[in-house]
Amino acid sequence: MEGTAPAQPYENHLPPPGYDPTSVDRWAGEPDKRPGRTAFQRDRARVLHSAALRRLAGKTQVVTLGTLPQVLDSARTGKTPIEAWDASPRTRLTHSLECAQVGRELGAALGCDPDLVEAACLSHDLGHPPFGHNGEQALNEFAHDCGGFEGNAQSLRLLTRIEPKRFQRSEETGDLVSVGLNLTRAALDAATKYPWPRGAHPTDPTSPKFGVYDDDRPVFDWIRKGAPDHRTCFEAQVMDWSDDVAYSVHDVEDGLHAGHIDPGCLYAEPERQSVFAVAIGRYVPADTDPAELAEALDRLLDQEWWPHGYDGSAVAQARLKDATSQLIGRFCLAAEGATRAAYGTGRLTRYAAELVVPGNARLECAVLKAVADRYVMQRAEQERLRADQRIMVAELAEALTARAPEGLDPQFRALFDEAPDDRARKRVLVDQIASLTDTSARSLHARLTI
Template structure:
């Protein structure tokens, strides 16, 4: 069975039909072309200057959104092969999954959601769909409206982690690092992007995610948990040997419950940690920054990724046999113990890195800066906006649509450019 048999004409359809190239070019499949479009996009390049956990300007070693996306893509591609879904399609979804993240990561997302309350909120995944189908310039329809990168239906669907609207999203659980309850719902489409979303989801009943999106989401979870732990260790903020102390573990588990596992009890979390501590590469001494220490740390991350992916591959194959996992036919199976171990690693990073007092204070200043910058842009629009957003602002039909353009402009900025724009437009460069 070929890929053309597994992914039919509807899966390969684009919003705007594209004729054959008029100039000689390498023969590529539709999904290879999709991948190339994302790789060459300006939105992907900007991720190099956007926060992952530690700000990209703080250290050359730690990850930014771009390096994180590359690592997610590698994990997703490696997992796609044994599961039988298209590796190019899955890799493209992984490369694109964070395109919608604003400056300052989830903290910036929180600030923009507050600014966009009256127009349907802000969500990084919904912004990703908006970028891929509207904001990233590549193709226009017959009326001259941008359709973004004009990706195939299957690729867009694979990029959609939350295939539902805001009103259908569940209420968030837990609190932010400053103790404020979380209010940001997870959803995948704004109201004014609903037509392209409905086209993308044609023939799909309900909010079920395609298999390729599930692979991307799991790869993101694995990379997020393992690599953020690694960055925290290298930055000197995490010492895994400290978790041998019961009181230290209890404090970490309290954080894990408030962030990720509201029903997780200490015994289950202790057991999940113990299973990981049995991995040969788990450290028995604090990280010392040496090449030997870094090599050991890299071995640990590789082993954990291999274990998590191997468990999912085995569980999924046991459930569905050898048939290819394509589109909406079956689901990825994540064993409960694997999900718990991933959550434990996330909880460790949250406790030692994301809840640090200095970081909480910095995050408050970042949100205030984005609010001030929004007001400055609103007062200076359209002249204060980038050229492409000036046109969007002038073409907007009402105040809500104009406000969405301002949010689009802010979301497109990197950490560094947000600081520079704030200095220029809010006068801080003269203080």
């Protein structure tokens, strides 16, 4: 239930320019500790200082850091095992920070509140479990009879329920109930990529993507009050494109730096066709003409700053970093220019506009995603590692089911004991596993199964 208004008004309870008063409402009303900060600055600070964000440092982005397959692969890359261990691929945390930097600048250029967009970008991956999308798949199978699992729905659950920051008393029982970080309505809406429950995708009912579990519907309905059905707000669209830009560009950068991607292979026709096959249906619609993807790839290869002949030298690393910067600027400027052409120069916020991303920019971004997918994610040793990780998550879920509340953190042990039925208890187990880092998941699995 929506909380009462704070005891006294402070300056930062006023909405920033371009936002109405409902955008800075919080589910549970609270006074301000420091007058003068905007509501969205407080939102950003709460996410930045959250334990959930820190845990992303131990969660896989694309390639697991410091694993045996990386060391074994050193024979192919020409690196020593120590160098393979020091490759330092991005984690979910570094990706989120980079996404936030991209989103903050793009949002500000379009008239959004930059702190609001940055808070959304920092929040967008908080609900992802250990082992990336691989762990997400395994948890979804385990949770099939209690509402499934989706990283974005889990992010909303974490922001509004799990992360301990604010509590309010239940009107029904009088007990203290967590309201998570108690972010503003606009911040929670901006972090919502898929504003619908499971099975309610507006164009594809079979899509696995959704943004809210059934038992989180009350706060979701409060967030979405007055919003058009199934439509993401403008800030969420900026966050979503910033996410695409950041991970498409940086995954290729990581792949080149680690020696998994040979830039010369992108000129060989069989290799190009294999990249396009990965892209079609996964990163672009199934009816996309491969010739369009070929043109997109050639546009990138024709750029003077493209990292041709990357060899890992200091000069090559500097050129690669410049190429990364050029690509991010290229994609952001394309979206900014097209959106301004459609809506003019005014402040664009909430539901006053749609982010316009030109088709050529989307195709170029999709090609980069497919390159990283083909040469980094689809390596044989990564496939074997992912298979082992899925088995580990499944075994961990089975062990927790059999032995809970043993193995649960104190926070989740209390929730497990208070759960009214088996479905609710299983959701607590899912919440516990999703909160683990890669390392803590391995450790807990070893403790409960060996």
